[in-house]
Amino acid sequence: xxxxxxxxxxxxxxxxxxxxxxxxxxxxxxxxxxxxxxxxxxxxxxxxxxxxxxxxxxxxxxxxxxxxxxxxxxxxxxxxxxxxxxxxxxxxxxxxxxxxxxxxxxxxxxxxxxxxxxxxxxxxxxxxxxxxxxxxxxxxxxxxxxxxxxxxxxxxxxxxxxxxxxxxxxxxxxxxxxxxxxxxxxxxxxxxxxxxxxxxxxxxxxxxxxxxxxxxxxxxxxxxxxxxxxxxxxxxxxxxxxxxxxxxxxxxxxxxxxxxxxxxxxxxxxxxxxxxxxxxxxxxxxxxxxxxx
Numbered sequence: 001x002x003x004x005x006x007x008x009x010x011x012x013x014x015x016x017x018x019x020x021x022x023x024x025x026x027x028x029x030x031x032x033x034x035x036x037x038x039x040x041x042x043x044x045x046x047x048x049x050x051x052x053x054x055x056x057x058x059x060x061x062x063x064x065x066x067x068x069x070x071x072x073x074x075x076x077x078x079x080x081x082x083x084x085x086x087x088x089x090x091x092x093x094x095x096x097x098x099x100x101x102x103x104x105x106x107x108x109x110x111x112x113x114x115x116x117x118x119x120x121x122x123x124x125x126x127x128x129x130x131x132x133x134x135x136x137x138x139x140x141x142x143x144x145x146x147x148x149x150x151x152x153x154x155x156x157x158x159x160x161x162x163x164x165x166x167x168x169x170x171x172x173x174x175x176x177x178x179x180x181x182x183x184x185x186x187x188x189x190x191x192x193x194x195x196x197x198x199x200x201x202x203x204x205x206x207x208x209x210x211x212x213x214x215x216x217x218x219x220x221x222x223x224x225x226x227x228x229x230x231x232x233x234x235x236x237x238x239x240x241x242x243x244x245x246x247x248x249x250x251x252x253x254x255x256x257x258x259x260x261x262x263x264x265x266x267x268x269x270x271x272x273x274x275x276x277x278x279x280x281x282x283x284x285x286x287x288x289x290x291x292x293x
Contacts, residue, residue, distance in 0.1 A: 121152025
């Protein structure tokens with residue numbers, strides 16, 4: 001059961017819904033989609049209450065569950081045309097809409113192939129195409145990468161990025177945290193029905209540690225660089241590999257600029273001075289540990 005889960009998703013965001021088995025991800029997906037009814041609270045899609053106005057709300061969302069059915073004896077094109085009719089798309093536009101989705105989901109080479117002969121990855125794309133048939137602004141995908149090979153997962157990630165760039169809002173649940181970093185903009189962490197954390201991906205990465213990780217590469221003055229780094233109170237955990245250094249930095253942007261200036265003044269010739277993004281896996285584990293204590 002869910003317990004006081006509250007958040008607002010900005011339009012155009014790609015939200016990763018993460019958490020262990022039994023955390024409530026699928027339950028939350030069903031409530032948002034109108035397939036489940038909350039015991040209290042409400043879900044609003046563009047100010048429209050999903051529970052009170054399910055038919056209107058369904059026009060604004062598409063939902064693909066972790067288990068979904070396809071009509072195996074139909075071709076991909078026939079399947080999409082069938083749902084175009086079911087969604088009452090005007091007869092003169094059904095072919096156009098179906099072809100557009102075939103192209104968007106990279107199914108052109110399989111458009112006239114029966115669904116029963118498709119691989120799991122291709123079937124997943126057909127399911128997503130069906131979800132997009134009514135051009136919804138909100139798309140819910142429950143464990144869409146489950147059981148897919150790396151190439152199929154990469155294809156899905158690229159599709160999610162394309163949809164986000166078009167202004168679609170996506171909610172994607174997944175156990176595969178490493179791939180979420182490649183396409184999500186926001187993260188919601190659930191554990192035992194509670195919302196443990198919600199926010200932008202970069203904010204989540206930094207929540208558990210005030211330090212930021214940096215890497216610098218030099219082509220001249222490596223010894224000077226090491227000496228300069230060691231002299232700064234804001235720099236810790238320095239690691240050197242030939243002419244490359246990584247370190248933890250405890251300072252704001254002004255202090256960061258001061259450090260860069262100090263390195264240059266010392267005679268260090270830099271070719272790289274970059275902040276390394278924290279890993280979502282580390283933040284996830286820290287939040288899960290905190291929620292159990």
